[in-house]
Amino acid sequence: MGKSFLKAAGIYFVIGILMGLTMGIIHDFRLASVHAHINLLGWVSMALFGFFYHLYPEAANTKLSRAHFWLHHIGLPVMMLGIAAQTFGMESALGAAIAGSIAVVLGVIFFAVNLFRHVNIKEASA
């Protein structure tokens, strides 16, 4: 689980900065929001999920972590494509943007519940 998130994070990082570079070169910033979310929900968040599951392997093999994994991996590309399509005038893509966003939010809630179940405060402060 941790390794999969870290590898996916690396892929999103490359896509995110290539988008930023392209936007800068062609001076078209319409996809700035997609670029920002690919970098933050793709690269930064997934890298943190990866390190968390690596640090707490008992949290990585749970129903919550598996649900989180699939909700984030399916939700994020659907959300990004939905926002990008809307930016280019396809109003019907709103549903995809919302559905993808809800999947990501649900996944993050599952992640947070899992985190609170497995991070032992006494152990962390020792």
Ligand code: HEM
């Ligand atoms: C070489 C790497 C990168 C390049 C070339 C790049 C380029 C850009 C460009 C051209 C913009 C649009 C600026 C504008 O609208 O005036 C932008 C916006 C932004 N970038 Fe990047 N970026 C890079 C990496 C990152 C990373 C790593 C993050 C986050 C972890 C990030 C987060 C953002 C955010 C939050 C915005 C504002 C989005 C908005 O206004 O809607 N960028 N970037």
